[in-house]
Amino acid sequence: MDISQVARRSGVPASTLRYYEKQGLITSLGRVGARRVFGPSVIEQLGLIALGQAAGLSLDEIRLMLTPGGTLNVDRALLSRKAGEIDALIKQLRAVSRGLRHAAECPAPSHAECPTFRRLLGEAASGALSKAPAPMARTTKPSGRKPE
Amino acid sequence: MDISQVARRSGVPASTLRYYEKQGLITSLGRVGARRVFGPSVIEQLGLIALGQAAGLSLDEIRLMLTPGGTLNVDRALLSRKAGEIDALIKQLRAVSRGLRHAAECPAPSHAECPTFRRLLGEAASGALSKAPAPMARTTKPSGRKPE
DNA sequence: ATAAAAGTTGAAGTCGACTTCAACGCAAGA
DNA sequence: TCTTGCGTTGAAGTCGACTTCAACTTTTAT
Secondary structure, three states: OOHHHHHHHHOOOHHHHHHHHHOOOOOOOEEEOOEEEOOOHHHHHHHHHHHHHHOOOOHHHHHHHEOOOOOEOOOHHHHHHHHHHHHHHHHHHHHHHHHHHHHHHOOOOOHHHOHHHHHHHHHHHHHHHHOOOOEOOOOOOOOOOOOO | OOHHHHHHHHOOOHHHHHHHHHOOOOOOOEEEOOEEEOOOHHHHHHHHHHHHHHOOOOHHHHHHHEOOOOOEOOOHHHHHHHHHHHHHHHHHHHHHHHHHHHHHHOOOOOHHHOHHHHHHHHHHHHHHHHOOOOEOOOOOOOOOOOOO
């Protein structure tokens, strides 16, 4: 596969694929002329990378999990820790979600007065203060594609 | 309260408070000499900001929710939408968490072979592809504080 | 009175993950 | 053959949310 095929199949832009290769996250089989040729396993690798990112791992951390060969070489302790962080994040997010819905629905003029809101606020704030784990991908940004 | 008191009470660095004020997210009562003087309500405001951030709102979006006066002026549709995004994110995160735990525990030599892993990978990847909602605060970074 | 501590400013730097750009090479179809 | 178009490169730019810095001015404590 050439780079544009990989891009089409995976949804990952060619520029990103080059970037990932430079970072040692994916490998091309070789070149035909100057052009990269990728094997099918690159798609799977990209899936792994996506999982790692979804888990809040940095590209550096992800690279550590991938053997030069491309198979994975997990740091179980790190994964468990990250899973724990994610679980904690989920808890916080539930509180945030409740807080948002409450703010959206509660017709009270002053949210500051509402004990429910104050409690949720506290949870969200404490979470924010202590800093949470997984910086997720963006939703709002329609950066998905914007080719021509 | 002077800026350092607010910083101490809220855990938000003074530099951030100045930055927030410049961005119009918080307001000081006025100045004594050149120094800002904050009222107690600023703490609550910071809580609101933290909630907004935890919800994945940008500072710009958060500012839209705060009246110049400092009370909140919710865009219920936006909040509901964000809550929905967060709920979706939670779902994805659960899949990611399961994926991580599985990867951490499953002793199989090749995760690529394991159907469970492949499924979770798919979920995570699809989520990553379509981009998710709330970029949470970092956990790993011990940037919490580092005052003196 | 004086020096250390805390406050102020605008400008510039940081960080991660990419994207964009300019300049160029090579290959296949008309 | 020529032109169109994908592919290549390294360098630089982007974005958001801050932080850091240098250069001062003010307080406050001694």
